[in-house]
Amino acid sequence: MDTIPAILRAAAEAYGDKPAYVDGDRTLSYADLVDRVRELARRYVGHGLAAGERVVVWGPNSIEWAIAALATTYAGATLVPANSRYTGHEVADLVDRTGATTVLLADGFLGRSQLEELRAASELPSVRVIGELSTLSLDHRGEERHVREATLAEVEARADAVSADDVADILFTSGTTGRPKGAMSAHLQSIGVARAWAELGGVSADDRYLVVNPFFHSFGYKIGILVGLITGCALYPVATFDIDETMRLIESERITLLPGAPTIYQSLLAAPGRSERDLSSLRLAVTGAAVVPVVLIERMRDELAIDHVVTAFGMTEAVVVTMCREGDSAETVATTCGRAIPGMETRIDASDGEAGELLVRGDYVMLGYLDDPAATAEAIDEDGWLHTGDVGVLDEHGNLRITDRLKDMYISGGFNVYPAEVEQTLMRMDGVQDVAVVGVPDERLGEVGKAFIVGTATADEVIAFAKERLANFKVPRSVETVDALPRNLSGKVLKTELRNT
Template sequence: MTDDPSRDTVSAVLDHAAASYSDAEALVDGEVRLTYRELRTAVLTAARSLSGMGVRPGDRVALCAPNSAHWVVAALGAVCAGAALVPVNTRFTAGEALDVLRRSAARALVVEGEFLGRDRLAELRALTPDLPPVLVRSPVEWAGADVELPVLSADQLCDVMYTSGTTGRSKGAMSAHRQSLGVARAWASCAGLTPADRYLVVNPFFHTFGYKAGILACLLSGATIVPQPVFDAAGTMRLVERERITVLPGPPTIYQALLEHPGRGASDLSSLRLAVTGAAVVPVALVERMRSELGFSAVLTAYGLTEAVVATMCRPSDSPETVAHTCGAPTAGFELRLGDEDEVLLRGPNVMLGYLDDPEATAAAVDDEGWLHTGDVGRIDERGYLSITDRLKDMYICGGFNVYPAEVEQALARLPGVAESAVVGRPDARLGEVGVAHVVTSDGAGLTEAAVIGFCRERLANYKVPRAVEFHPALPRNAMGKVLKHLLRKENA
């Protein structure tokens, strides 16, 4: 696929993939196995079906469903109909989902039947009868209407991706076709995706990573999309073995689960070649185990956010030390620099167009010179490689010294028996704030609070050492694996 801007639309990329990869498998989901030619036919049928429902160019189509072949066809169908795709987080409550539907002014809603024990359509209808036209995607089949589909432009709105809303009201980040494809193309290039790759997409499709670095990256490279609706270590290993998966990106927690699963030794994971991770602190020890025990020949780290998708990324040729300690160099045309308090700032052609109908939030996020203020704290080495040290909002001040929890969490990852940890600040009358380590232990580990604190004292300056330790069976996380630290702070308030 060339970088010709006139071809920078999803419909053009789909046409190119169908012509170039034709009979190669594009999408595998259980019994559903579609070639690239068949995928294009299914997508155009869906697009005509939506057009027949009254969806017009510039409208928005909301999609609430788990990772599946249905999601891929519906999403691409909406975009090829000229609409902007609005993925809805399947973890949202009915109230949160309804808020997104109303604020996005969705012209149509495509929704799965029951998923994870919930009937989302019934929940929405219980709140209000005022819903957009609804197409329940399963088991109803698309019925293509005899309509002509619009010609798309590279600058046309492609999607509105709502932020997770974990610390406030979610915001809809807008991207044009050229932007969504630009970051997907850069990711596919850095990862070295080829038509020989089979890509298990565990990251939710409603998130930018699953959709753009997943579906769109595969369309651009000819790789096979293999969706998994919910991560399950045993199920993932079965899929890897049966489908000979080569690419398995995800948050650090999924690799930890695979490493700790008792059935790993009996599974054939030899096809795996590439892991790309991020979304949380990536302990050096985990990277080492992914290489030596899971057999990945390449483990890369990357950095991105809804407003920019993938901004930096390691390359397969980078040394293990670089991968372990950085999240790579800028990609997808991004410029990178540090602002006040070492905040990471990004600028480039793929920074979002803005937040939908929210000029104040847009102005707060993107300054007059076009720099996106990420809220992340980082450092940049002499090669231009970025390391994220923490979130500005996660930093706390103990006795006048800044403490970045990520540094403490890296130390705790080296303590035998610690499966994962999250450190937050707690108000303290004498020091202002002190650290509290929230720890999940490995099975059979007999760790105590004194042992954890003693381990930290040997490796960290005194002001960085947690003053308390709380043990949990699991840490609260969002769908992308990010620890919900605001919930832990509430516990310690």
């Protein structure tokens, strides 16, 4: 079962009436899910969707998002998720670059008219059909409507014809370092990485999974929707994150799984009403980013009392690369991202024990970037190693510790400074809730550190704290207090924005 239609059928057969999705007062069983997917796929085909064409899905987490995505691959097409916060111009760019023939959008999300934005941004020459996610209605564009009644037999034939090596999805990178690039993955890869993650996390049909990670992101789509199909767990999609509603759901629905970016857990720890909520059902929390504050892991274990807190490392181009295992020591979980998952391998482009660029290779590395062989060749070398742009070290057991991004390193007075090290130190300071450090120009030293903090600590206090614990060249020369750090929906700090302030 190495295609998405195959695992969907298997899930329906194995889990039947068991809840697949729960959203408010709506519950969709696995049997209902496959029926809804087949019906939408039938209408896709009737509106002219051909095998191999691309479908853009633009909206927040919802049951309908999952149906639209799964129906796309069931009909033999390729899914192109679009960031729910994108403007019409940004989505039009994805449509034009992928040549998508179908777009499904959540019109009215966050009080905007996505449909009007999209139409104003581009004539969308490749698009034949635009649909509304909330109703899964499809509207054929143009003066002549070429719509027919496709049969379920046609749809099943489409699903049967899907190959494990066909491109299942094109996920665009966050674009924090330039124009987003479309990472292409085959069915075999998307399913394989979801299966590996689920096995390492011990996910089962008894789990109730609060999916805060956006479906348009690999963590929400592959480590959410596809993990659900593989394990039979119940998914609770969250459209917009609200800390009080999240705590209410954990308590009332007895949520067991809560993977997410570090900011999710930081919000939980800081929530005023947390002591009044029963969050004891949580058994597994998986977090990851380029760098996770060590103190955050300690507090998740001690204050949230989550049974298993593990860290992992991944990226759009490989989804999940490393992950801690159940039984790993608290120190391993708190200070590393674990070791390579089955099917993947890692190495550091430096002498043994020294920090260098992380290279990864294996079954789940993307096929390549869409229509960009030069960028693909730059990212993946002749031996198949993906150059991540992250700096890290591997210990004697193969556990990975990410120290920073290559692009974030700056040179102060001839010394390399990795902001993540400074950030880890400052996160242990009382009065600092969140922090990001960037290099800024300096006439004498070339660059010096500037810290942006969320919290009550003063600039003088922050600098004094750093001086006690860090070499002088690592100590920030200036500190700015902000209400919140700019982050993308994956939780990564947008340091380019901070440098430009």
